[in-house]
Amino acid sequence: MQVAPSTADGQWRAREADRLPCSSWLAQFYARRHAALLGSGTAALELALRQLGVTTEWRVAVPAATCHQVVAAVLNTGAVPVIIENGAELLLSSAALECHKNSLDAVIAVHQYGLPCDIPALRRQLGPQMPIIEDSAGAWDLNRPGASRVVTSLGRGKPLDIGGGGAVFSDTPVDADIDVWSPGQRSRPRPASTAPLSVHALPALMQAVATAQARTQRLRLQVPGLMVRLRQYGLDPWITQDPSAPSWQFIPIRTRDPRVFEHLRYSPYADLLGVCAPAPRPLRELPMLGTRAEVAQGPRPTLDLHRNWILLDPLAALKHPQQLAAWAADLP
Incomplete structure (x- = not known):
């Protein structure tokens, strides 16, 4: 670089x-x-x-x-x-x-x-x-x-x-x-x-370049250990076989059970940890599209995409390890 x-x-x-x-x-x-x-x-x-x-x-x-x-x-x-x-x-x-x-x-x-x-x-x-x-x-x-x-x-x-x-x-x-x-x-x-x-x-x-470099370098060093902890807590963080290391704007965590999504998204610790979710409204419903867009159906519809994933701020998670453990405690 x-x-x-x-x-x-x-x-x-x-x-x-x-x-x-x-x-x-x-x-x-x-x-x-x-x-x-x-x-x-x-x-x-x-x-x-x-x-x-x-x-x-x-x-x-x-x-x-x-x-x-x-x-x-x-x-x-x-x-x-x-x-x-x-x-x-x-x-x-x-x-x-x-x-x-x-x-x-x-x-x-x-x-x-x-x-x-x-x-x-x-x-x-x-x-x-x-x-x-x-x-x-x-x-x-x-x-x-x-x-x-x-x-x-x-x-x-x-x-x-x-x-x-x-x-x-x-x-x-x-x-x-x-x-x-x-x-x-x-x-x-x-x-x-x-x-x-x-x-x-x-x-x-x-x-801005110096900040982006420093942030990405830190996360690429520390997120692998954080991912191990998330799995130990019973969570299912995003993984890939791609050799390129993510730059980790967020860590996506899969939530196959709606109860797990609700527990993590609305936990008292969610705001401190920068927890959010993908937009609940699919792109196909945007008013600006009118009749101009097409929706090409893939393997599954994405009506519940925002409930399939929770997004975790990795810097906040690294800064607050005790709150991270409490956030993941008592999963349904």
Whole structure:
């Protein structure tokens, strides 16, 4: 992993000329050479779709367990979001895509909650030409080979948090369509489509990267031991055979029994431990979809997805071990 430059090496000033070195520096952390810094993660995802050639005829796969802003970005391009129902799982899987892959024009693969979506497996399944956008908004240092573009959010609560913004990463230049005052602005092949990240936010990126690196390193060292404790308490934390270590925005815990969900979600210790649950309302019910979206049924419907999982803040769990034990005590 790259190390953030010192203040003397790269504390960018608030000038447009500083945007390019800043974006190129940030792209290294996503294993890419070029980046475009934008005003939001939604705008970044929309820009990635447009650069990949999206049209109103495109059908874009979106995993059912993800943020509604992913769907908003697809709708903003005029394309059709195809909600892939992925059973009781949290990540888009090859099995869920299998019977739909021939009717899709692009796939958005999300590292939900800092868990690694198996993008290499999706690439093998979809072939070399299908556009895959890797959504790293909820993750840090989970760069997987095979994606056509990588996008992230810089919003509050995200692993890379400067309070707002987003970015697109690629091995080819991706900033030609954003509206910046630069020498090449009058040679754009088409009008600008979105606003860039404010230059006044650029210096904040260095500290945000350092914070994300430190947090992820700590969690990757300490969460394996925490997972052992959770299993000793009789809980069923998320596991994977993927060789990539999660960055652990949350630790998902499977709750197959509704009584276990109720016990953990509404425990007196839940707030202290940062306990929450996936959104109870499926993406298919979003009013913004109207009649524009499709729901592609997978192995199982996700009507009860939010009751299949509890999300635990790993930093809070590490900070309060006694309360963690009390939270898991007396399970039904």
